[in-house]
Structures are given as C-alpha cells and as structure tokens.
Amino acid sequence: MESHGGIPLIMPTTAEGFASRTQQIKADLVAQGSRVQAMLELSCAALFERKSNLASQAIEMDEAIDKADVAIEQAAVALLTDATRAGASLDPQHLRAVLTIVKANNELERVADVAVDLAEMVPAVARIATPFPDTFRVMANSVIGILRDTNTSMSRNDPAIANIVLQSQHAVWAFKAALLREAEQQVAKGKYPVEFAFHLHETASMCEVIADHCTNIAEQVIYQTTGAIVRHAENCWVEVPRQ
Secondary structure (H helix, E strand, O other), X not given: OOEXXXXXXXXXXXXXXXXHHHHHHHHHHHHHHHHHHHHHHHHHHHHHHOOHHHHHHHHHHHHHHHHHHHHHHHHHHHHHHHHHHHOOOOOHHHHHHHHHHHHHHHHHHHHHHHHHHHHHOHHHHHOOOOOOOHHHHHHHHHHHHHHHHHHHHHHHOOHHHHHHXXXXXXXXXXXXXXXXXXXXXXXXXXXXXXXXXXXXXXXXXXXXXHHHHHHHHHHHHHHHHHOOEEEEEOOEXXXXXXX
C-alpha cells in the first residue's frame, strides 16, 4: 500500500481503476523511451564529434534510466498483484497492454546499456584522426530514427508504425555489411588503421543490437494492438498463426 504524507492511500480495485493505473505506467514508459532516445542521440554525437564531455553526459543519464526501469517494473507487478488479490477480471487486451509495458521497458533499458557502451568508446576513438565514413553516420542516424519510430508506435499503439520498424531492420543489416566491406578495403589500401577498423566493427554491431531491441518492442506493440505474433523468417516478417 502506498502512502502520501503519512496517510495510507487505497489503490482503486475497480476495472476503471486498474485501467487508470495502466495508463499512468504507460505514460512513464513513453517518458522512458524519450529519455533513452536522448541518451542515444548524445552518445552518437559524442562519437561523431569525438567529445569526451558529451560521452560523460550520456553515461550520466544512465542512472535516471535505471531508476525509471525499476519503478516501471515494480508498478506493473504491483498492478497485477493487486488485481489478483481483488479478484479483478482484466480483459485480454488489458493484460496484453501490461505485458507489453514490462517487455518494452526491459528492451529500452538494454538500448540504454548499448548507448553507454557507445559513449565509453569515445576516448579510444578520439585518439585516432581518421574521419568516420559517411556510411557509419547514415547507419547511426538510421538507428536513431528506428528508435524514434519505435517510441512513436509504442506511444500511439500504432501497429503500422511498428511494422515500419520491423522492415527497417533490413536496412541496418545492409548498412553494417557495406560498412564492414568499406573498412576492409580501406585497411587493405593502408588508409584505415586496423584499430579504427576494429572500432567501426564494434560500433556497427552495437547499432545492430539496438535495432534488434527496437524490433522486439515493435513485435510487442503489434501483439498488444492486434493479438498477432510476428516472427522473422526468410528475410521477412511473418505472422504466426494463432492456435
């Protein structure tokens, strides 16, 4: 039971009360998505500009994100616990909404972890004068865009935008392949230090991981709004038939 100013607060146990609590948790999740996006943008800017001060700012944002992650998880668990104790009948769509919140919250926290990893690479990259290839900049900006679309689909409960996120993953794979080919060619020509090529490989892989987390959230948005389960197969996304 929560309290305010020493006075116990009785949490509403009606269907409307649980719906209101779910909406509040969802609002907290949307705010978390914006927080993680800002962190990723700052981490990428720190890499592009090779500025350790920006990297430090990005890393400092992780504490607030971790706290929000725990708070959202606890609020969702408390809601389901209270519903069970009250014998409340939550309809399938409401249950899917809560499950989506929990899963998306976890994925966002993992995106933040990768953003920290990107920021932590800045000091090493800053010691190398070789400029980033345009392919990497486009790839990084594309991943930021994918996270932005993911947050939008989650905020609006929009399966159409979620599907766009799913299809965008293929572009990230293509960018990564092109970037690695370019790095290999430049190393062979003596234009890229091996260390720089290694950093490019690492950052490209991190961008790919972020895109993967975004598609996981998109899958949940589609599940919540339509009840459909989608999986990746044969370079495309397909709906798994429901039993």
